[in-house]
Amino acid sequence: MSVAQLVQQPSREHLLYLTPCPKGRRRTWFNRSGNGIIAWINRMMYSNLSKGHPTFTHFPTEDQEMWFRQFAQECTWNPDHTNFIRDAFVHKVVDNFGKQIFEWKQKWLINKVPKSFNNTV
Template sequence: MPVHLLVQQPGREHLPFLQLNPRRGHSTWFTKSKNGISRSINQMMYSMLRFGYPKWSVIPSDERELWFRQFAQEFNWHSDLTETVRKKFNEKAMDSYTKQINAWKTVWQKNKKPRFINGGVWEQLIAHWEREDTAETSSRNYFGLYEF
C-alpha cells in the first residue's frame, strides 16, 4: 500500500499529526523540537540499518522508502502532504544520519563501541573509516575548514 493511502487508513487519530502550520498542542512539523521526529529517525538507525552506509545519500532508495514507511507508522498527516512530508523526512533523516555517523566515528576513534549498534554495521563502518581514501578525504575536509 502506498504511503499516501496508508495515512488515510482509520485508527490513526492517536498518532502525532504533521501539519505545515502546526497548532500548539494539536499538531507539529519538522521545524519544531521535542516532537519525536528525531527520536523516531534515531531509533531506525539502530533497528533498521542493514549495512554500514557511510552517508545517507548512498543508502539505496528502497531502504530509504522503508524508513519513510516506518515513519508513516508513527506519524500522521493529510495524504495530499505526503510528498512534502517525504522531502522533509529525507532532509531530517540525512541530517540526523550524518550526525550519528560522526558520533559513532568519534566513539571508534576512542577505541570504543556504541551500545546497541548492529555488530555487522559497526564492522562495515570501521572498514570504511580505515580505508586510506576515506582517511585522506576526512583529513582534507577537516583542514579545509580551517585556514592554517
C-alpha cells in the same frame, strides 16, 4: 498500498499530525523538539540497518522507502502533502544520520589513537 493511501486509513487521529504550521494539539513538524521524531530516527539507525552506509542517500531506494513507510505508521498528515512530507523527512534523516556518523567516527578515533599518543598531547 502507497504511503498516501496509508495515511488516509481510518483510526489514525491519535497519531501526531505533521504540518509545517503546527497549531493545536497533537500537531507538530520536524523542527519541533520533544515530538519524538529524532528518537524514532535514532531507533531506526540502531536497529534497522542491514549494513553501514556513509549517508542516508546511499541507502538502497527500497530501504529509504521502508523507513518512510514505517515513519508513516508513527505519524499522519494530509495525503496530498505526502511528497512534501517525504522531502522533509529525508532532510531530517540525512541531517541526523550525518550527526550520528560524526559522533561514531569521533568515538572510533578516540579508541584507535594509541595511548602513548594521548599522553603526549
